[in-house]
Amino acid sequence: MEKNNEKYPEGHFLGMWMGIGIAIFTAIGLPLSIALKIPGLIGIGPAIGIAFGLSLGQSIESKYKKEGKIRPLTEDEKKKRKILVIAGISVFILGLLIFLLRLFL
Numbered sequence: 001m002e003k004n005n006e007k008y009p010e011g012h013f014l015g016m017w018m019g020i021g022i023a024i025f026t027a028i029g030l031p032l033s034i035a036l037k038i039p040g041l042i043g044i045g046p047a048i049g050i051a052f053g054l055s056l057g058q059s060i061e062s063k064y065k066k067e068g069k070i071r072p073l074t075e076d077e078k079k080k081r082k083i084l085v086i087a088g089i090s091v092f093i094l095g096l097l098i099f100l101l102r103l104f105l
Contacts, residue, residue: 007071008064014057021053022046 029045064070073081 007069009077010070010073011061012070013060013064014054017057017060018050018053021049021051021056023049025049025052 025045025048027045029041029043029048032045033039033041061070
């Protein structure tokens, strides 16, 4: 199979560009917040990165979908994504509980 005829799973470019956007804008926001002594900029970097990644990833995804290079997820991929979402929510809840315990104890 040629590289040009490769089909990507649905959501591939969204996830990839969100990760790239978060990494880039966090890397910009963190030193900027330290230099300007404004701690709020630490949180703005990832937020801008998510917005940037979503917009760019969605545009690439729709372009590839029109070209027929996006395929639907297989059942195995759906199961893996579901497990990863549950794991992510679990880690978030655990982090929130640890934060609240440290805050109030």
